[in-house]
Amino acid sequence: MLTSLSSMQLDYIRLWFLVQHSLTSFYKISQHYTHLAEATQPDQSETWQKLGIHKNHIQRLQDFHLTESQLKFQHCVDLIQKQSDFVLLQNDAHYPQQLLPYADKPPILFGQGDAQALLQPQIAIVGSRKPSHHGRQVAYDFAYYLSEKGFYINSGLAQGIDEAAHRGALQHNRTIAVMGTGLDQTYPSQNQHLRQQILAHHGTIITEFLPGTPPLQQHFPRRNRVVSALSLGVIVAEAALKSGSLITAKWAAEQGKLIFAIPGHIYSEHHQGCHQLIREGAILVDHPDQVIEDLALPTQWHAQQHNQQANKINCLDTQPELPAHLNILYNQLDWVGQHIDEIMLRQKLDVATLTSQLMELELLGLCMQQAGLYLRCRPGK
Structure with missing residues (x-):
């Protein structure tokens, strides 16, 4: 159960509620506005129309200020808080990185x-x-x-x-x-x-x-x-x-x-x-x-099977503590591999800082290089 939702989470939920899970409408609207809170203001129906948003969604926006609509939305929010242990937005560090490459990824996960x-x-x-x-x-x-x-x-x-x-x-x-x-x-x-x-x-x-x-x-x-x-x-x-x-x-x-x-x-x-x-x-x-x-995953069982790096990769049995300053970078890494330029673009770090942090993760046994790509190296507890 969640005790509260952030203002950003509420902005996402509000728009998701208004467009009734339409990925096309959600992304058209969210990419147009710098601040998502502006998108659901009552005076934005004309902008939605220009963006080619479905008329049913525009009508929901126009009716959103009505008491009945507000009560329905509040009930929805109450249920989310009551039933969810977490709510993940696509720009959250803990949002599954493997979903990010796809244009139709869910903007929010409950x-x-x-x-x-x-x-x-x-x-x-x-x-x-x-x-x-x-x-x-x-x-x-x-x-x-x-x-x-x-x-x-x-x-x-x-x-x-x-x-x-x-x-x-x-x-x-x-x-x-x-x-x-x-x-x-x-x-x-x-x-x-x-x-x-x-x-x-x-x-x-x-x-x-x-x-x-x-x-x-x-x-x-x-x-x-x-x-x-x-x-x-x-x-x-x-x-x-x-x-x-x-x-x-x-x-x-x-x-x-x-x-x-x-x-x-x-x-x-x-x-x-x-x-x-x-x-x-x-x-x-x-x-x-x-x-x-x-x-062909760079995991311990694969390495042992081929008698390679058996002493270097110990991803299943050891659970090194992850330093706080490496948490965001570690969460971005996946099991397929990313080029350092791609990581740098998302992390917004300079090359020296990024390579230093990647080296720290490698020394902890939480990251490895394979064919020029950086990958996670711990299959979980």
Whole structure:
């Protein structure tokens, strides 16, 4: 539960409320105004019109001063404070860095549980809502194995494969659920207990949707883009040809992510979607180690497997304390790698200061260089 929201958070929430989760409208408006608070003033409807904002959003702005609208907004804010453990804006240091390259990233995330988990290396496992017993077991096993190796497993809290993946990763306290509703709801409702278990085991629940947002069909492709964007790669454990998980795979392909598909029986309709993905170029995997190898991550297990830098990289067993002055820089680093020019642009630091801080992180075992890029080097607790 949040005791208060900052003025910047309220500005974001107010605009998000007025444009009803429209990414196009939000970014058009926010990029036009120097101060977001100005955007929602009553006299701005003409500017919104010039920006090409939808007439329904303009009408909501014009009606926003009315008592009924103010009461609805205040109720929304009250629910956010009551139900959220954290609210992340896209310019926050703890906002997941892996989302930043995408134009359709959520401008705001509402969450419960451990916000730090979002910064850890993640692999998505998705698939059918009505899987076979075999598919459910495979999803559980892959999630169990990969989470034991230090990865967080994220999925969509749906029935079937999502549920099995969350349960497998729960065994090592490393799972993240992305919802297609507001935090005040659980969909499907039978996963309410699973949701509680995720939070009880140091997991994380996030959504871009405001409280009161129902499980509408169009919300789930939006949820899927976040699932894939957060992840280093996406595993499709089992899927029919018309499975919604193929939408997640499509998002992953557009985002440049690696897509892994687990094959099955050639006569089984449960696996036809996975076989189609393999024909289209997805990587066939039948063991989770193959996922780790293809991702080629600079993590301890990868280094040990190849007998390289075994004494230098000790990312799983040691947890060095992070000095306060390095916190923002460390949070910006990701598991894919960034060029020093890119880091310098975001950090607004001179080269000497930045290289000094990067060297400190390297000496602490929290950062490493690979092919000229700087990467994180700690898969989490």
